[in-house]
Amino acid sequence: MxxxxxxxxxxxxxxxxxxxxxxxxxxxxxxxxxxxxxxxxxxxxxxxxxxxxxxxxxxxxxxxxxxxxxxxxxxxxxxxxxxxxxxxxxxxxxxxxxxxxxxxxxxxxxxxxxxxxxxxxxxxxxxxxxxxxxxxxxxxxxxxxxxxxxxxxxxxxxxxxxxxxxxxxxxxxxxxxxxxxxxxxxxxxxxxxxxxxxxxxxxxxxxxxxxxxxxxxxxxxxxxxxxxxxxxxxxxxxxxxxxxxxxxxxxxxxxxxxxxxxxxxxxxxxRLFSASPAEGIDDLNVYARIVADEALRRGVTVEVLDAEGGYLKLSHGGRSVVTRESLSELTTAVAMSRCDDKRVTRRVLEGAGLRLPRGRVVDHSGDDVAFLEELGEVVVKPARGEQGQGITVGVSSAEELTEAIALAERYGTVVLLEEVVTGDDLRVLVIGGEVVAAAVRCPATVRGTGRHTVEQLVHATARRREAATHGESTIPLDDMTVRCVEDQGHAMDEVLDEGEALVVRRTANLHTGGTIHDVTARLHPTLEEACRAAASALEIPVVGLDLLVPDVTGEDHVFIEANERPGLANHEPQPTAERFVDLLFPGTRSLPRGWEPGVVGADHVAELPDAGTGA
Structure with missing residues (x-):
């Protein structure tokens, strides 16, 4: 031709x-x-x-x-x-x-x-x-x-x-x-x-x-x-x-x-290459939505099974996987049970030679008080539970111990006592045996204005956190908040000086107003290796491991617990959702060329959307 x-x-x-x-x-x-x-x-x-x-x-x-x-x-x-x-x-x-x-x-x-x-x-x-x-x-x-x-x-x-x-x-x-x-x-x-x-x-x-x-x-x-x-x-x-x-x-x-x-x-x-958004996708919480969005970007079909519960059915290449946020069918019931019961978590990690704080199971005998007296201060928490519910940090007297055990028993029949270890609250996310993200979690804190009381500051900060997280995080105004404030020598009706910071929760749980700060690039290799070993011992493909560390750049640490359904959205901009979908559908994995998500915009091809007006 x-x-x-x-x-x-x-x-x-x-x-x-x-x-x-x-x-x-x-x-x-x-x-x-x-x-x-x-x-x-x-x-x-x-x-x-x-x-x-x-x-x-x-x-x-x-x-x-x-x-x-x-x-x-x-x-x-x-x-x-x-x-x-x-x-x-x-x-x-x-x-x-x-x-x-x-x-x-x-x-x-x-x-x-x-x-x-x-x-x-x-x-x-x-x-x-x-x-x-x-x-x-x-x-x-x-x-x-x-x-x-x-x-x-x-x-x-x-x-x-x-x-x-x-x-x-x-x-x-x-x-x-x-x-x-x-x-x-x-x-x-x-x-x-x-x-x-x-x-x-x-x-x-x-x-x-x-x-x-x-x-x-x-x-x-x-x-x-x-x-x-x-x-x-x-x-x-x-x-x-x-x-x-x-x-x-x-x-x-x-x-x-x-x-x-x-x-x-x-x-x-x-919008040019992915399937139409699944019905109900806009009703998902942020932890399920980040998975759905990444799956759609890969060309994976997304079916919302239960928006309120965060359940999705993801399908690609003739196979389907049901997920609930970061929990999937790849996590076995046995692995999930090892994380669900903190007693089992301790035994598994101790058996793998990993470091944990001293602890015991409450038996309502004099040994509980003796353990407290030996350590001087303990953490009391239910053996099963999540989102920091029923946990009391810093128990130092027999009377406080009785109250803390009673609180923990509202959330579970088995209660643990653990040694108080000072340091940063570190969450490390392991997916497919590799450390994907690490972040230090800080407890809920308010900052004084010189005009508002501590109670007013807690209310205002709680509203902001709730709005920023679509209702996933807030600061409860309960006895634990009051006690935390009083232990630092303040009162709820006190006007806090301008610029003064005051911690109002003992735990750094995100659901009770904690904040999270990425430290992935600073994590010491020893901590990375310990977390990989912990995930392997638990035999779990996706896990959020909680540690206490004096310094994320150092080697010292103790494991506190393991979460079988960690919030992927909490670790942005780390590629948590990408690695999760890699795990579920390896065939959709992008080539490692280093591109990152950016700002959503519109098409740049020439268009005249309204022929009648010449626009």
Whole structure:
């Protein structure tokens, strides 16, 4: 088949889908066979243009799919890279199916030799070049209003001063306000394109403007600019279901061409590659939702079995796993029972040679008091339970011991006494035998204003914690809070001095107002090894291990307990949900290329959402 450049003097069309495409097929539309040497010999290799919100990669400039994947894998957090004109896109995606996807957008082309200037341009709208950094600020304002990712002003302004980029803005002739923008790229200047192509990006119109036809005016003005340069065609990409925009583009003379783009599977693109959100997903708590979101991002089907309980059914590749937050069917009943009963936890960890505080089971004999007298101070807690319920820290008298045991027995018939060990409350998350996250948990604390009582401060802080955690954390105003305050020489009706910090709970449990601070990067290797050993001894695939340590960068530690259903969301930005889904569905694991989740934004392909108004 002979390949020639498009004839700008005449149009010979073949029917193609909803529109038509010229018979001459050049480099940008030949994605199914080897690229013709006479069209590729002069190309600039591996072209990725920086746009501020991400990069545009020109697929025809990459010699191999591996080269393309390497560049795409360098996408930065919070940005979106787009690769257009990918040769054999299905093959490219097969190289990294958990990282890449074929964008469900159509490419439309306007053959510029057919372009005619508008007969009736919109009144009171002036389309002009972007002239200053203040214009670039206005462009970002429109991007934000349109739900798109913004770009640094300096990047927009630097690009505008090159021959490769053309930024146009639409100005309201009466107010002087910028009300629309479009970006054009000249492929000849970008990579020595032998086809003399161009492309249109980031078309956006201020949703508040009342001027009709702004989007159309921008498209036609950009086409006119490139036509004057002698370029052959103008391409744009539009989401397949944007019917209004497609209808308008076809009205303007654009036709479909077999050009495809590839993007990375990141949160910004999630709506383009993941299944529709499961019914009830918005009713999940944060600990189940983080799992559901990560599963959807991987292409795993999510069925919400019980939103209130956090139960999900995840399915992929012919197998299904039921989860409850971070607890899954991979955790056996035996492993769960070892964590559920703190007596068993102690025995298992002691048997593995790990360090624990001294302890005993309450038997209501004189030995309980003798144990207290020997140590001077103890922790009293039910052998079974969670979220810090029934725990009393710092019991130092026989009377307090009786009260603390009675409290613990409200939550379980078996009660433990343990040695009080000073240090930071450390939670280490182990998934699949590897330490994924570590955080120091601090007890609920209020800070004085010089005007409010301790009780008022507790109420205010509790409301803020509850709002910030969607009801998962609060500070109970109970006897334990009162006692904690009084033990430090304060009273609930006392006005706390401005700036003075006061701990109001003895335990650092997150459900009772504690806060969590990531220390993963600082964790001593000895602590990591001890936690891996503990998870192995418990024979549990996912576990949150609680330790007391004088310093997370040191070796000293004791294990306190193990949690078979640790909250993954508490350890962000560590990749807890990613590692959990890796464990459940290893085949969906992304290649280790170091990309991270970023800020969710909107598509950057050119769209006209409302053909009636030209927006």
């Amino acid at each position: 002979t390949v020639v450049a498009p004839d700008r003097r005449r149009s010979r069309n073949l029917k193609h889908g909803a529109g038509s495409t010229p018979a001459e097929e050049g480099l940008s539309t030949r994605s199914w066979d080897d690229r013709p040497a006479h069209l590729t010999s002069g190309l600039e290799p591996d072209v990725a243009l920086e746009c501020g919100w991400g990069r545009i990669l020109f697929g025809q400039t990459f010699a191999s799919h591996e080269d393309l994947l390497e560049v795409l894998s360098a996408e930065e957090p919070g940005r979106r890279d787009i690769c257009l004109y990918v040769r054999e896109p299905h093959v490219a995606v097969s190289k990294a199916p958990q990282e890449l996807f074929i964008d469900p957008s159509h490419t439309y082309r306007l053959w510029l030799h057919q372009h005619q200037p508008p007969r009736d341009p919109p009144r009171a709208v002036i389309v002009r070049d972007l002239r200053s950094e203040s214009d670039a600020d206005a462009v970002n304002r429109i991007y934000t209003a349109a739900g798109m990712l913004t770009a640094p002003t300096e990047v927009l302004w630097a690009n505008q001063r090159t021959a490769t980029f053309t930024y146009l803005v639409a100005e309201d002739a009466e107010t002087g306000e910028v009300i629309g923008t479009v970006t054009g790229i000249d492929h000849r200047h970008a990579f020595h394109d032998p086809e003399d192509g161009t492309s249109l990006w980031c078309l956006a119109v201020d949703p508040q403007t009342t001027r009709p036809g702004v989007g159309v005016a921008l498209v036609q003005a950009l086409a006119g600019r490139f036509q004057a340069r002698g370029r052959a065609f103008l391409d744009l990409s539009v989401v397949h279901d944007n019917e209004a925009a497609i209808a308008l583009y076809e009205k303007l003379g654009f036709v479909r061409v077999p050009v495809y783009s590839v993007k990375r599977k990141n949160p910004i693109n999630e």
